Amino acid sequence: MCRLKPSVGGLHLVLTLALAGALFLAPAEAQNRAERIVSVGGSVSEVIAALGAADRLIARDSTTNYPASLLALPDVGYVRALSPEGVLSVGPDLVIAEAGAGPAEAVAVLQAAGVPYVAIPEDPSAQGVLAKIAAVASAIGLPEEGKALAASVQDGFARAAAQAATVTSPKKVLFVLSMQGGRIMAGGQGTSAEGILHLAGATNAATGFEGYKQMTDEAVLAAAPDVIVMMDREGDHAMSDADLFAHPALASSPAAVNGAVIRMDGMLLLGFGPRTPDAAMALNAALYGRG
Numbered sequence: 001m002c003r004l005k006p007s008v009g010g011l012h013l014v015l016t017l018a019l020a021g022a023l024f025l026a027p028a029e030a031q032n033r034a035e036r037i038v039s040v041g042g043s044v045s046e047v048i049a050a051l052g053a054a055d056r057l058i059a060r061d062s063t064t065n066y067p068a069s070l071l072a073l074p075d076v077g078y079v080r081a082l083s084p085e086g087v088l089s090v091g092p093d094l095v096i097a098e099a100g101a102g103p104a105e106a107v108a109v110l111q112a113a114g115v116p117y118v119a120i121p122e123d124p125s126a127q128g129v130l131a132k133i134a135a136v137a138s139a140i141g142l143p144e145e146g147k148a149l150a151a152s153v154q155d156g157f158a159r160a161a162a163q164a165a166t167v168t169s170p171k172k173v174l175f176v177l178s179m180q181g182g183r184i185m186a187g188g189q190g191t192s193a194e195g196i197l198h199l200a201g202a203t204n205a206a207t208g209f210e211g212y213k214q215m216t217d218e219a220v221l222a223a224a225p226d227v228i229v230m231m232d233r234e235g236d237h238a239m240s241d242a243d244l245f246a247h248p249a250l251a252s253s254p255a256a257v258n259g260a261v262i263r264m265d266g267m268l269l270l271g272f273g274p275r276t277p278d279a280a281m282a283l284n285a286a287l288y289g290r291g
C-alpha cells in the first residue's frame with residue numbers, strides 16, 4: 001500500500017540534490033540557455049514541454065509521444081539505439097537524455113563532437129520524478145519553473161497517495177511486457193512497472209528477480225496474479241486477451257478467471273514524468289473499480 005506524501009522539507013532536499021546532480025553531470029556550456037535541444041527519452045521530453053520550453057526542442061527520440069505536438073519534430077531513433085550522425089545532423093547545442101540512453105559508443109561520439117550532453121537519473125518513484133524535474137530544469141536554465149512544476153506534481157502525488165491509502169486489500173498484479181517464444185516477460189523488482197503498481201496501491205506479483213525478465217511457467221503459476229497490466233499496443237506488438245490467457249501458466253489464474261486485464265499507454269504508465277500521478281490514480285481506479 002502506498003502512503004507516500006513528501007513533506008515540504010523533503011521536496012526542498014530533493015530539488016537541492018537534483019540541482020547539484022545536474023550541475024555535476026552537465027558540461028559548463030550546458031548551463032547556458034540552450035536553444036537547440038535534442039531530447040532523448042519520453043519523460044525528459046514531457047518535462048521540457050511542461051516547463052514551457054517545447055519551442056527550444058529541435059528533435060526527439062522515438063519514445064517521445066506526449067505532448068502530441070512533439071511528434072512533428074525529427075526522430076533521432078530509439079533511446080537505447082541512437083544514431084550519433086542523426087543527432088548531429090540537426091545541429092544541437094544540448095542533448096539531454098534519460099540515464100541509460102545509448103549505446104555508449106554513440107554517446108562518446110556526441111561528446112567527442114563537443115555537444116554538451118546531460119544524463120538525467122532514472123528512479124521510478126515519486127521522489128525520483130521530482131528530482132528528474134529539478135535536474136532537467138537546471139540543465140535548460142529554468143530552475144524557478146522547475147520548482148513550480150515540482151510543487152504541482154508533488155500535490156498530484158499526495159492525491160494519488162491518499163487514494164491508494166484507502167485500499168484495504170491490495171491486488172497482486174503481473175505486468176506483462178511481452179510474450180516471446182511462449183515465455184512471459186514481466187516487470188520485476190526495481191522496474192518502472194513495479195513503481196507504478198506501488199503508487200496505485202497494488203503489489204507486484206513478480207518477485208525474486210530484478211528488471212524485465214522472462215519468467216518460468218512455474219513462477220507464473222506461483223504468482224497467481226489477480227490482474228494483468230500491459231501497455232496498450234497496436235499492430236504486430238498487440239496481444240489479445242484470448243492469446244494472453246491461452247498461456248498454460250495463466251489459464252487458471254484469478255486474472256484469467258475474471259478476465260482482468262488493464263491496458264494503458266506505455267509512456268503514461270511507465271515514463272515516470274509529470275503525468276505519473278495521473279497514471280497512478282487512473283491505474284488505481286481501474287484496479288479497484290473507482291468512478
